[in-house]
Structures are given as C-alpha cells and as structure tokens.
Amino acid sequence: MRLFRRSADPSGGESTQSSSAGARCDELGTIGVDANDDPAPRDRPDVCEECTQLGEHHWSHLRMCLTCGHIGCCDSSPRRHATEHFEETGHPVMRSAEPGEVWRWCYVHEFMG
Numbered sequence: 001m002r003l004f005r006r007s008a009d010p011s012g013g014e015s016t017q018s019s020s021a022g023a024r025c026d027e028l029g030t031i032g033v034d035a036n037d038d039p040a041p042r043d044r045p046d047v048c049e050e051c052t053q054l055g056e057h058h059w060s061h062l063r064m065c066l067t068c069g070h071i072g073c074c075d076s077s078p079r080r081h082a083t084e085h086f087e088e089t090g091h092p093v094m095r096s097a098e099p100g101e102v103w104r105w106c107y108v109h110e111f112m113g
C-alpha cells in the first residue's frame, strides 16, 4: 500500500493564502490608476512654478500631484517643492511629470507603484 501525500507541490498549487508582507498602499490602489483620470496640470507642466517665483531655475525633475495637478520639483532638486506640497496639503500621491515616465509615488507609505 502506497500513500502519496502531495502536501507541497513545488510546481505551484492554487493556494489563495496571502502572505501579509509589508504595508499595503490604499492610495496607489485608488489614485491615478487610470491615467485618463489624472487632473490636468495646474501650472505649466515643464517648469516648477514655485522655483521660478523664487528665482530658482535649477531643478532636477518635475512631479505632478494626482489630487490637484500641482507641479513641483523632486527631492533631487534644491527646493523639493513636490515634497513641500505634500507636507502642506497632505495630497498623498504624485507621479512623474517627466515625458515617458509613468510611475506613481505615495508619500504616506513611501511606496512606488
């Protein structure tokens, strides 16, 4: 009599167990999922308006707030207006405003998606 016990199939079963590793980001599941729903950029999408008002013309990259369309410069820039916008408004998700870049970033969970 032979007993085959296939408790662990390395080829991968249909386990629905979810490994609860790490925090989930609700914002990235709801904001900016469909790029067609993104707000129109509030300002010119190719400059950081706050930098130009300060007479600062050197920034690294631009980010757009997906709540209100604010354009701000990234953390590699001297003024970091995108992060400042989050700290002032609590708008959690921005995306890259650079041509060809489509990633999003949640400030709350520091989560990219």
Ligand SMILES: [Zn+2]
Pocket (backbone or CB within 6 Å): 024, 025, 026, 027, 028, 092, 106, 107, 108, 109, 110, 111
């Ligand atoms: Zn989040």
Ligand SMILES: [Zn+2]
Pocket (backbone or CB within 6 Å): 048, 049, 050, 051, 059, 072, 073, 077, 079, 080, 081, 082
């Ligand atoms: Zn700026």
Ligand SMILES: [Zn+2]
Pocket (backbone or CB within 6 Å): 065, 066, 067, 068, 069, 070, 085, 089, 091
């Ligand atoms: Zn905003």
